[in-house]
Amino acid sequence: MKFSDFYQPGRPRYSFEVFPPKDEAGVANLIAALEKLSSFDPAFVSVTYGAMGTTRNLTRDLALRVRNETKLTTAFHFTCVGADRASVRSYVDRLKKEGMTLIVALRGDAPVLPPGQTYERPKDGFTYANELVAYLKEIDGFSIAVAGYPEGHVECADKETDLGNLKRKVDAGADVVITQLFFDNRDYFDFVDRARKIGISVPIIPGIMPILSLKQIEKISKMCGASLPKGLHDRLVQAQNDPEAMRKVGVEHAAAQCRELLKKGVPGIHFYILNRAESTSEVLKAL
Numbered sequence: 001m002k003f004s005d006f007y008q009p010g011r012p013r014y015s016f017e018v019f020p021p022k023d024e025a026g027v028a029n030l031i032a033a034l035e036k037l038s039s040f041d042p043a044f045v046s047v048t049y050g051a052m053g054t055t056r057n058l059t060r061d062l063a064l065r066v067r068n069e070t071k072l073t074t075a076f077h078f079t080c081v082g083a084d085r086a087s088v089r090s091y092v093d094r095l096k097k098e099g100m101t102l103i104v105a106l107r108g109d110a111p112v113l114p115p116g117q118t119y120e121r122p123k124d125g126f127t128y129a130n131e132l133v134a135y136l137k138e139i140d141g142f143s144i145a146v147a148g149y150p151e152g153h154v155e156c157a158d159k160e161t162d163l164g165n166l167k168r169k170v171d172a173g174a175d176v177v178i179t180q181l182f183f184d185n186r187d188y189f190d191f192v193d194r195a196r197k198i199g200i201s202v203p204i205i206p207g208i209m210p211i212l213s214l215k216q217i218e219k220i221s222k223m224c225g226a227s228l229p230k231g232l233h234d235r236l237v238q239a240q241n242d243p244e245a246m247r248k249v250g251v252e253h254a255a256a257q258c259r260e261l262l263k264k265g266v267p268g269i270h271f272y273i274l275n276r277a278e279s280t281s282e283v284l285k286a287l
Contacts, residue, residue: 001073002143003102003176006043007203007267013043014284015205015270018066020047020058026275027062033277034070040284043268046075046104046145046178063100075145076100079108080126085135088126096141104145104178105132105169130168137173146170148177148204150191154225163194170200177202178270181209181220183253184229185260206261209272210279211250214240251279255286262287 006013016037021027034045047063059076067074076095080088092103107129126132129146136142146169149162156162166177177200182188188206195204211217214236221228228236232253239245258269273280 001101003044003075003145004143004203007176007205012262012266013268014040015043015046015268016280017046017048017207017270017272018062018275020062021275027065030062030275031066031069033273033275034066034072036277037273037281037284038070038072040281042072044073044075044102045070046077046102046270048077060095060098060100064098067099073102074100075102075104077104077106078132079106080129080132081108082122082125084122084125086124088132088135089139092136092139092142101142102145103136103142104147105129105136105174106147107132128165128168130165130172133169133172133174144174145176145178146174148179148191148195149225150179150182150187151225151227154223159194163191163198163200166195167198167200170202175202177204179204179207180224181207181226181272183226183232183257185257187227188261189264203267205268205270206266207270207272208254208257208261208283209274210247210254210283211236212247212274212276212279213243214246217250247279251282251286254279255283258283258287 016034018030018034021030045066047059047066063074063076066072078092095101107126126135133144133146136144146166148166152159152162153165156165170177179188179191192204209220217228217236220226235249236246239249261269271280271283
C-alpha cells in the first residue's frame, strides 16, 4: 500500500494526525476519539514524535495500538536529526516486520543545547529530509510522505528556496506531500501552483487544524510560520473568555476552508486533531 493509493481523482479522502499522550489515560482518550472519527472512513492516521526522536518508542507503540484497536491504517512519523544510517536501518527494519510501511519522513528539530554548545550531525548521519527519503527508498518497502510549507519553512530564507528543497524530497522518492497547517486558502493554492510549475506532480494534501484556543494557536503558528488572518484573529480575541465560543469559531473557519478546498478539487484533507474528536467531527459533519 502506498500513500498515493488513497488519493483517486474525484474521491477526496480524510486523514488525521495525532501525537503520543503522556499517560495511559491520555492514550485511552485518544483511542476513543479515533473510534468516533473512524465513521468518516479516514485514509490513515499519522502518529508524530518529538525532537531527536524523543518519543520514538512511544510513537511506535501508539501506532501499533491505534492499528490494532481501531483497525485504522496508521502511518509513522520518522525524523533523521541525531540518527545515523545504521540506527535508522535497524529501526525501520523492525517497523517493516511489524507491518508499518507508511512513513512521514521529516528532518526534525535539533536539540536545544546549553549556551556555547552546538549540535553536530552524527557521523554517517543526515542533514536534510531528502537524504532520509533517499535512504528509505534504498531500503525499499516503504511509502513516503513529506512535509510542505505553503507559507515557507521558518528556517528558510525565501519561498522559492524552500520549494526547491521540497522538490529534492519528492525527487528522492516521496509519494505525497502533506502541508503544514494554514488558515488562508490562498496560501495553499499559490503553493500548489508554484510547485506544479517546477515539476512537482505528486498529490499535495492540505493540512487543516480546527482552532481550540487563541493562546494555543498563537504559539503553534509562531513555531511553524503560519499566519492568522486578521478577521479570524479578531473573532478569536472577541471569544477568548468563552472557550466553547472560541472552539466554535475554529470549527466554522476550518469548515469554510474545507468547503472551498473540496470545491476546487483537492485530493484529500489532513486534519491536525490535537488528539480530540469533537471539533474535527463537527467540521466533517458540516461538509
